[in-house]
Structure formats: C-alpha cells, structure tokens
Amino acid sequence: MTRIRLLQFNAALGPLDYRVPEGMQVGPGDAVIAPLGPRQIIGIVWEADRLPAADVPEAKLRPLLAKLPVPPLQPQLRRLIEWTADYYCAPLAAVARMVLASGGALRGPATTTEYRLSGQEPPRLTPQRRLALDALQGEQATMRELATLAGVSEAVLRGLANAGALEPVQVDIDRPYPPADPDHHQPDLSELQREAADTMVAAVQAHAFAPFLLDGVTGSGKTETYFEAVAAALRAQRQVLVLLPEIALTEAFLTRFGQRFGTQPVLWHSSLKSTERRRAWRAISEGTAQVVVGARSALFLPYAALGLIVVDEAHEVSFKQDDGVRYNARDVAVMRARFEQIPVILASATPALESLQMAESGTYRRLVLPSRFGGATMPTIKIVNLTEEKPGAGRWLAQPIVQGITERLQRGEQSLLFLNRRGYAPLTLCRNCGYRFKCPNCSAWLVEHRLSRRLACHHCGHETPPPRTCPECGEPDCMVACGPGVERIADEVAELFPDARTALVTSDTLNTPDKAATFIAQAETGAVDVIVGTQLITKGFHFPDLTLVGVVDADLGLEGGDLRAAERTYQQVAQVAGRAGRGTKPGEVLIQTRHPDAPVIAALAAGDRDAFYAAETEARRDAGAPPFGRWAAIIVSSEDEAEAREAANRLGATRPDLPNVEVLGPAPAPLSLLRGRFRYRLLLNARRTAQVQAVIREWLGEHRHPQGVRVSVDIDPYSFV
Template identity: 65%
Template sequence: MSRVRVLLLNQALGPLDYRVPYGMEVEPGSIVLAPLGPRQLTGVVWEADRLAAESVGDNRLRPLVQAYDLPPLAAPLRRLIEWTADYYLAPTAAVLRMALASASALEGGRTVTEYRATGLVPERLTPQREQALERIGERQGLCRELAMAADVSDAVIRGLIKTGAIEAVEVSVDDPFPTPDPDHAPPALEAVQREAADIFVEAVRTPDFAPFVLHGVTGSGKTEVYFEAIAEALRRGRQTLVLLPEIALTEPFLKRFAARFGHEPVAWHSGLRQSQRRRAWRAISTGDAKVVVGARSSLFLPYRDLGLIVVDEAHETSFKQEDGVQYHARDVAVMRAKLERIPVVLASATPAIETRQMAEIGVYKEVRLPGRYGAAELPDIEAIDLIAEPPPRGRWIAPRLVTEIKETLERGEQALLFLNRRGYAPLTLCRHCGHRFQCPNCTAWMVEHRLVSRLACHHCGHVMPPPEFCPECKEPDSLVPVGPGVERIADEVKALFPEARTAIVTSDTIWSPAKAAEFVARMEAGAIDIVVGTQLVTKGYHFPNLTLVGVIDADLGLSGGDLRAAERSFQQIAQVAGRAGRGEKPGRVLVQTHEPGAPVISALVSGDEESFYAAETEARREAAMPPFGRLAGIIVSSEDLAEATETARLIGRTAPNVENMAVFGPAPAPLAMLRGRHRQRLLVHAARSLDVQDVIRDWLGKLEWPRGVRVAVDVDPYSFL
C-alpha cells in the first residue's frame, strides 16, 4: 500500500490521505503517527471506500511518521466505531478515541530496573548484610522495596549490589496478568441454574451471534450462572468482557470472581492510574487479558479474540453516557456481539421494557431463574401509608418502620434505609424572607451537605460554605433545611438508636473501588448495624445478615414528565428490596408512600411484576414511545441567552415536514442553565421505521449558528433535563 486513508484523533477533521514510506507496512486497523501541519497526531488506517476524504493527488501527500508496533484494530471494532458514530450522530474520531483510551500504551515496551540476590556471599559480611540476604531470599524488587523487606537501609542494599551479591535485572512494566482458572472452584449449581448455564456454555462453543436475557430474581444466582459461560470461554482461550454499571461494584465483583477462578480479572474504569490503564490496554490488545470487568467505556477496547460479553444489571440507566458520545452501553454491547459473532448476556432482575420487548418478539432469547438460590426466600413487602401512619413532626421514619428496625437490631441483624437523595437536605431557605439558595451556574437548588459543612450543586459541582445569615434580608440564624437527604435520615437514626453503628453509603462516601471494598468488609464483619444509602446500595451487594429494608420515600422518582419514571422507580425499589433476606434468615421490606394505591407500589407489594410491566408496555405502545417509537433530543446551549434562544428557534423553524415524525419545541430545558450555559431543548418523535438519524443529519447540516453555540443530539434519550 503506497497510499492510505487515516482517521485521526481530531474531531474537527475528517479522514485524510497519507503516503506510506518505503519499508513501512500498514493495513486497515494499523495504529499510526501522522503529520498535521507542525504537529503529529495518532490515527488509524481505514478502508478508503468506507470513509470519504478530499481528493488529493499523490504528489501532495505527506508521509506517515511511524506505524506503532501494536496489533491493528480488528474489522469488527472498526465497524462498531462506524455504527456508533452513525447511530448516535457523533464524530467518528470521538468514538475512535475511546478505543485508543491509553496514549502511553501506544509506546513500546517499558522496563524498570529491579534487583535480586545472586547467591554470592561478599567477603565483608556485616550483620546487616547477612540479615538482608537472609530476608531477601528469592524476592525481587526495587532497591527501596528490598530494603524495606529486609528491614535495613538503602545503603546496605547498594553496598551488596557493588559486591555482586545482588544484581540488577531489567523487568517489563507490562507484566502479564495471571490467567483465571476455569476449574478452580466450580460451584454446586441447582438444577434450574445448571440448565441456564448449559445454554450459555453451548452458545460460547458455537461461533455465532446469540443475544440472551438472563432474567432472574434478586439472589437467584445469576452471577454464578454466567460465570460458567466465562469458564467455557477461558477453556477455549477466548476473552470475556463483563460490563458493570458502577465502578463502586467493581471491587466486590473482583473478590467474587477470584473466589471462583483463583485470580482477579483485569479491571478497566476511571479510577485506574495511567500505568494501570497502559498495562490493561496492552494486555487486552494482545489477548493476554482473558477476562475484563469494567465500566461502559471498556466496551470499545481492542480485544484480540472476544468470545463473550456480559452486561450485568443491564437495566441500569447509568449505562447511558450523558455527555460526549451519548451512547447506551447495553445497546452497543449487543451490536458489538453481533459484529464479533459471539453471545451476549444481558443479566437483570428487572429487565428494561426495551429488553423485554426484544425477548417478546424473539430477537433475544430469555433465560429465567424464578427463585432464589438455596434456602433463601424473597422478602415480604408491605406499604406504609404516610397519610394514615405519618412520622412525628420533624421526623421522616414512620413509627412502624422504627419498631421494625428496633426488633431487627435486637435479633443482631442488619437494616438498610434507602433514600435516593444525597446530602442533608435538597433545599435551604430563609424562614424570615423565603430566600432559596440556588446555584449561580445552574437552575438548581444548592444541596446542604452537613458532614462536610457545605452547600453543593449536584450538576456542576459548585460549592460554598453555609452562610451565617441570609444574603437577602441579612437575618442571622434564619436558614432552615427543607426535606430529607440521607445525612438527615442518618441523624434521625442516631437519635432513635444511639447505640447502633450507622454507615452512610452514597457516591460522596463510596467514590472508589477501595472505599466500596472497605464498606463490604465492615458489613460482612458485622461492624455496621444500619446502612443509610442511595441507589448505590440497590444492586450487586450480598449481605446474608441484612434482613430489613426500609424505603423512606417511594414516591420520589414518580414526579416529573420522564416516560420511564414508573419503570425506574419499580426497578430501583425492587432492587433495594432484593438486598433483604439473601441468606437463610427471612427478609422484610417496608415501603413508605403517600400513594399506596399507585400501580408501582401495588405491583411491588403484590409481587405482580408481569401485570405492571404489561400495563407500562401497553401505555408505551399506545403513545408510540420507545421501544415502539423513536425519540431524539436536540439540546442547544450557549453562554449568551439570546444566541441559544435564536439558534433553537432557527432549528425549530427549519424542521423538515417528514411523514411519521413530529418536532416539539423549542422550549427552555428543565435545567435551563447548566454550568453557566443557557439551554433550550427540542424533542423529535418518530415512527420506529423512520431513519431519524438521516433526517436530523440533513436538517442540521444545512444550518449555521454562532461559534459560541453548541448543538448536541441525544438519540434514544434517557435524561430529559
């Protein structure tokens, strides 16, 4: 190849053609360094017939600088990048950047100098040198590490190096990861689990696309079932990707995986250091990393020989990326499995309506686990009518729930109180003049966080100390918190049960896998009596001694115009209820609500999940809403209100008249200002059969707007803020 088309990591540019210097070998997928003006940018060689570029004569082509010594991006990954960019109306280069997510991994192998004993005994053997050689033994490491292990100074180790008793060894920093053993500790599966596992194992053996929905109640052993499919992929030497919705779940999963397979899988998430990302990326690209567990971005990594994809907690809305390339990892995972011709398992106790519909029409195969594993039974769920049984004034926990907590603690068991609201109070106002504290950058209230003594915006991150007086009327000691957050519930718990050991679990307190591991260890050791948490505790955790769950405000997620509000509330409460009674002790769930007759609450209490989902699905069908219709949000933002408003009106005025498509708006977004930018929204509603991406691409492609205006398209939106 003397001429190649290269897709550079620059969203402002399209593909460019380059000349291949004599002696350099490249192919589609090769990762290269190419000149662009005075700079040099990383890019990937692409098929010329798949990406259009400006026609340039051979004599004007600049030569590539180098081709990296790395496996090329495989054709299925290149097709996935194209599909994602096309479907979500994103720059192809922005999607490619997720595949090349570690710049340092592109460089050649790195080494570090370590030291080890040679077996020689120096002529001058002091007591410290003798101690060092004895304790070092077969150990190898950095000079400082050996000194610490031997409990001597660095100078002693350096002296031994000079005598030849310790020698230097060049070691690669890209040490291979240990390979998990598929036969390390196979579980004793029950008959229904074994039947499900056999289905997945057979799919791994068959080299073809096979999408599955693993629909099992909480505690039914879904993880053990898909572990058997991972074991089969390992036996065949192929790679597996397990997607998790939260990095806080990674650490408990790693421990569970290591217990089954003898070694931890390779982790990929935003909490990794640069060196860890480099090592993981290179091992993934060479095929040495056999099992990868990661957040949604791990979906675009360059696996050498992918044999299975598992999406755990597949219903979770956090799989939808809300900025940059606004893709849904669940749907992209299915597309990657299709392009790779491999099975994909969507595991969930409460599958999304979109997933259920695909199973209903036969596109996905549903595999069910209807009961809990072993002796565990599903918990009893009761509703507490807050109108008939209100908490005392200034309190948020109803008397019946207080009694249940007391009895649970007396039995030596653990309780969990769930409220999906961080901080102490969602609103602070002045009782004298009514002033409310609002974020200066967003149309959102400042949330009081009493533990760290600050007011914070949960949208842009702006923080401020709580003022001593009202900034409006200057009245001192007039500020009052309105409504409860988890910190306020925790304060109430401490007042009611001063002897109980309480833990608050939110993204403010569990911000890393290490913090999650610490929390799990304390729970398993019985060092926590009552957990007060947000949605972070609704999934993935298994605490056999946790027998009581109290939902403080079941109505919280039902307000607003979100078409998925009822479904999301059902999923969230069902998931948190599933934390109770996962061992031999029976579980109990009390749901506080002002509307005990609401369909969501009735379905939870009666256990009639199917009727609830049938009614929700039918309502979506009648309104032609997803999955029976299509939505796309168009979000216009600018620091200048007039520019944002005028651009939104321009887009609205020029909306094409297309059959089976309607455009609503523009209107100010519910979050009319976010991070200092004014926001307007339009909503496109179309029939399922319409290629709405092509319509929007042609429509917006003809328009021009000021440089300070951003126009983003959110295909299949999950957030309507």
C-alpha cells in the first residue's frame, strides 16, 4: 500500500490522503503521525472506500512521518465510530478523537519521575509547606499533580524537594495490573439470582450478541448476579467493561468487586492523573486490563478482546452526553456489543421506558429479580400531603419526617433526606428592592452556596462572592434566600437535632473517589446519623442501618418542560426509596408533596411500578414520543442575539415538508442564554419510520451560516433547556 486515507481530527478539513514511505508498513486502524502544513498531526488510517477525499495526484502526496507504537484500532471499533457519527449527526473526526483519549499513551513504553514524602522535616516550615506536608500524606504523583492535590504552587514543592522532604521515585508507567481471580470468592446466590446468572454466563460463553435487561428491585443483588457473567468472561480470557453513571459510585462498587475478585478493576474517569490514564489506555489496547470500570467515555477505548459490557443503573440520565458528541452511552453500548458480537447487560431497578419496550418486543431478553436478597423486605411508603401537614414558618420538613428522624435517632438507626437541588437556595434576592441575583452569562438565577460562601451558576460555572450591598439599591445586608437546597435542609436538621451527626452528599462535597470512600466508611461504621443528599445518593449505596428515607419535595422534578419529567421523577424517588430497609431492619419512606393525586405520586405510594409504566407508555404512544416516535433537537446559537434569531428563522423557513416529520419552532430555548451565547431551538417529532438523520443532514446542508453561528444537533434529546 503506497497511498492511504487518513482520518485526522480537524472536522473542517475532512479526511486527507498521504503517501506511505518506503519501509513503513501501515494498514487500516493504525495510528500515525503526518505533516499538515508546518505542523505534525495524529490520525488514524482508514479504509479508503469508506471515506470521501479530494482527488489529489499521487505525485503531490506528502509522506507519513511515523507509525505510532500502539495496536491498530480493530474493525469493530472503526464501525462503531462510523455508526455513532452517522446516528448522532456528529463529525467522524470528533468521535474518533474520543478513542485516542490519552495522548501520552501513543508514544510507547516510558518511565516517569514521581515524588512522595520522605518523612524528613524541612529546616524551614512555612504555612504553605505545612499545608503541603499535611495534604500529601500517602500520595505519590508528578510535581504538577501533587501541587494540585495540595493546593500550593509547584515552587513550594520544589523547595520541599530541595530540602529533602520530597523524594523522587522512578516509576514504570505501564506496569501491569494485578490479575482478577474469577474464583476468589463464590457468592451465595438465591435461586432466582442463580437462574439469571446462568443465563448470562451461557451468553458470554457463546461469544454472540445478546442484549439483556436485568430488571431487579433495589437490594435484589443485581451486581452479585452479573458478577457471575464477569467471572465467565475472565475465565475465557476476555475483557469486561462496566459503565457507571457517577464517579462517586465507583468507590462502593470497587469494594464489592474486590471482595468478589480479590483485586481492583482498572478505572477510567475524568479524575485520573495523566499517568494513570496512559497506563490504563495501553493496558486496555494490549489486552492486559481485564475489567474496566468507567464513565461513559470508557465505551470508546480500544479493547483488544472485549467479551462483555455491563451498563449499571442503565436508566441514568448522566449516560447521555449533552455537549460535543451528544451520544447516549446506554444505546452506544448496545451497538458496540453488536459490532463485537458479545453480550451486553443493562441493569436497573427502574429501567428506561425505551429499554422496557425493547424487552417487550423481544429485542432484549428481560431477566427479573422481583424481591430483595436475603429476606429483606421492601420499605413501606407513605405520602405527606404538604397542603395539610404544613412545616412551620421558615421550615421545609413536615412533622411526620421530623418525628421519623427522632425515632431513628433514639433507636440508633440512620435517616436519609433527599432533595435534588444543590446549594443553600435556588434564588437570592434583595429584600429592599426585589433585585434578583442573575448569572451574567446565562438566563438562570445564581444559586447560593453558604458552605463555600459563593453565588454560583450551575450551568456555566460562573461564581462570585455574595456582595455586602445590593448591586441595584445599595442596601447593606439585604440578601434573602428563597426556597430550599440541600445545604438549607442540612441547616434545619442541625437546628432540630443539634446532637445528630449529619453528612451532606452532593457533587460539590463528594467530587473525588477519596471523598466518596470517606463518606461510605463513616456511614457504614455508624458515624453518621442523618444523610442529606441530591440524586447522587439515590443509587448504589447499601447502608443496613438506614431505615428512614424522607423525600423533601417530590414535585420538584415535575416542574418545567421536560417531556420525560414523570418517568425521571418516578425513577429518582423509587431509587432513593430503595435505600431504606436494605438490612434486617424494616424501612419506611415518607414522600412530601403538594400533589398527592398526581399519577406518578400515586404510583409511588401504591408501589405499583407496572401501573405507572403502563400509563406513561400510553401517554407517549398518544404523543408520538419515544419509544414510539423520534425526537431530534436543533440548537442555533450565537453571541449576537439577532444573528442567532435570524439563522434560526432561516432554518425554520426551509423546514422539511414531509408527512412523517413535524418541525416545531424555532423558539427561544428555555435557557435562552447559556455561557454567553443566545440560543434558539427547533424540535423534530417524527414517526419511527422516518430517516431522521438523513432528513436533518439534507436540510442543514442547504445552509451556510455566519462564522459566529453554531448549529448543533441532538438526536434523542434528554435535556430540553
């Protein structure tokens, strides 16, 4: 082969052709370095007949510079990249870039210098040095990573190294991971668990595509059940990928994995150090990483011998990526399993309606675990009608929940309060003139966070300290917090129960695996009496002494224009309810609501999941909504509002006129200003038979927009802001 087609990562340029120099052997899937103008770029050699390219004469082709020392991307992964780009209307280059997610891994074997505390005290102990010494106990990393961990400058650490307090350690970055033992511990499974496990094990051994929906109530032992399929893959010398929706869930999972297999899996998530990412990527591509546990991006790693994919908590919205390539990891996982010809397990106590419909149609095989493991019973659920049981002035917890916590404290049991709203209050205003504190970059209110003493936007990350005076009228000490966040609920608990030990669990407080591990240890050892948390606490945690769950505001998720609001509310409340009574002690769930007759609340109170899903299914069918119809959103944005509006109107004027496709809009997006960009939205509602992606590509391909205008496509959207 003397001429190759290169998929490089600048989507605007598209694929490029190069000449293979004499003595270099390359084929499809190889990662190479190529010249582009005065620069050098990395790309992937692709099958020439699958990519368009300009007709450049052979004599004008520039030669490749080098072949990178990594295994080629397998055909199955290349087909997944093509499918993802096609289905989600994304540039092929943007999808492929996710595969080569660790630039350092592409340069071959290497060592690096890391540093650790030597135990020697420096002669001069400044406050910064003391801070570093306290923060770095037990840590070993590069100088830059240690500086981030300690919250000091690299200069402070270099001073400690020169004084002998930090010592260098030469590390082989690509050292092998300890092997997992599929027979380390044989679990005691119930008859139903064993039956489901045997079915999945047989599929792993068959080496064929087999999608499963593992549908088990909270506490039924889904994890232990699919661990048997993981063990079967390990015995067959195949790799396993387990996707988790939240980094904070990783620690609890690691503990259970270690108990079953005698070691830890390989991790892949955004909090990894660069050397950890490099080591993991190379081990995955070479086949020595046996089990990978990661966030959604782990789905695109170049596994050498993948034998099983598990998507845990498969209903979770966080599996849908809302920027860049807007893919749903749950659905892409099924497609990767299909290309790899392996089983995929979607595990959930509250499956997505789409997954249940796939099981109903026979596309997925549904395995049901209807009862809790070990004789534990499901909690009793009671509704607290806030129109009758009104909390006191300035309070958010009604008397039944206060009484329930009191009884648990007397019995030495734990309580959990759930409110899916971070911070102290969702809105802050001036009591003198009514001024509302708004984000300068988004059409959203700033959320007060009293623990960190800041006003923050949860959309763009803008932060500012609370002002001493109102920016509008100049009144001092005038700020009023409106509505509750979890910090305000934690304050109320502290006032009502000053001796209770309270833990606040949100993405702000459990933002690293280490913090999650500390919280789990405290909760499991009984060092926490009351847990106050957001949706982060609704899944994956198992605390035997937790017997009361209080849902502070069950109506919160039903607000706004989210077309999946009822389903999402049901899932969240059912999941958090499932934290109660998981041990030998019975559990109780109290749900505060102002709308006890709402279908979703009534279904929760009755514990009748099937009735809720049946009603939701019919509502979706009548509306032509997924899974009975197709949705696609087109978002037009610009820093200039008039420019965004005009571009959206031009698109609207040329909307496709098809009997099976309806286009709604354009209209300002509910969040009309986001990160400094004005946004307009068009929504396509199509029948299942419509070729939505082809319609969108043809429609958008007719337009050339000003340079400041961005047009993004969201197939199967979950967010409607």
